[in-house]
Amino acid sequence: MTRPTRRAHRGPLAPVGLLSPTGPVDAPDAEGTWGAPGAYDLRSTLGVLQRGTHDPCVRVGAGLAWLCFTTGDGPATLLATSGSPPPASTASGAAAPEVPGEPRGTSVRLRAWGPGAGQALSSAPALLGAADVWDGFDAAHRSALPPWVAEVRRRNPGLRLPSTGRVFDALVPVILEQKVTTIEARHAWRYLAEHFGEPAPGPAPARMRIAPGPRRLRHVGSWDWHAARVDDSRRRTVLRAAEAASGIDRLAALPLVEDPGRKLQSIPGIGPWTAAETLQRTHGHPDAVSVGDYHLAAYIGHALAGRATDDAGMLELLEPFAGNRQRVVRLIGLSGFRKPSFGPRLAPLDHRGR
Secondary structure, three states: OOOOOOOOOOOOOOOHHHHOEOOOOOOOOEEEEEEEOOOOOHHHHHHHHOOOOOOOOEEEEOOEEEEEEEEOOEEEEEEEEEOOOOOOEOOOOOEOOOOOOOOOOEEEEEEEEOOOHHHHHHHHHHHOOOOOOOHHHHHHHHHHOOHHHHHHHHHOOOOOOOOOOOHHHHHHHHHHOOOOOHHHHHHHHHHHHHHHOEEOOOOOEOOOEEOOOHHHHHOOOHHHHHHOOOOHHHHHHHHHHHHOHHHHHHHHHOOHHHOHHHHHOOOOOOOHHHHHHHHHHHOOOOOOOOOOOOOHHHHHHHHHHOOOOOHHHHHHHHHHHOOOHHHHHHHHHHOOOOOOOOOOOOOOOOOOOO
């Protein structure tokens, strides 16, 4: 059986310079704390939200994260920093109960700036994974995991699946990632946010932005889509999503049992892969597998069976963990496992000179 490498992969990590605030980190418009009932790892939980080290909207480091987004009350910048013992109260103001014989957990300090600071603070516990519970997974599946994956789980008790609740915001960068290299997708995301987003409020690190909303995206000119290296297929899908943005955002309130992913796929250009990648971030979907991914099936095949496989083979390997397949995928990613690589990397296309 193929074994993981020693180098653990915890998702993107912004260099220290990119995490430095532009001003003093004091006098927030809203602040509070959230007490995680047990171990909590801010970096591995929120790292999945960051698109590369230079993401203009999300920067995650060791023990802190900057997130810039729009709420119903307006834009907000949220700074989350993790510590050790929890405080006497949580972000909601309720006292954090202590359970005899259990670890006190981890405290996450929350500070927010901007018109949407209050809403950003109230949504922070879900964002941090407060609703994600691993007890059922550990009880039902931990013994069935390959020993090295079970060891990854043992070493990462603080991993949670985040729920941003902002479906349109999560959907756009996923659409930009359809059928292109990571380099191309991240360039497109940065270009659109830097040219059509707005400056993040408060002392957010330099060049952090609020991502453009649906109305702004509908007015992006054809040349700018070209400069962002976004082809017509992805551009049209983004614009169709922008037209349906109010309905898309209502899916945040739809529980997973009502299959919001199926409703999301009613928009032309959004298929199972795009829906899964979105719900992993907006709903903390523990079972969403990114079927159709260029690399994932071969990666999971090598990790669990020692050989490359296709989507059907990947789903067969993950079937024993039905209901929690995304948890297994995340654990394998955290292990540092790397599948064998053959041939040159796919070069990104640049159409700007054509």
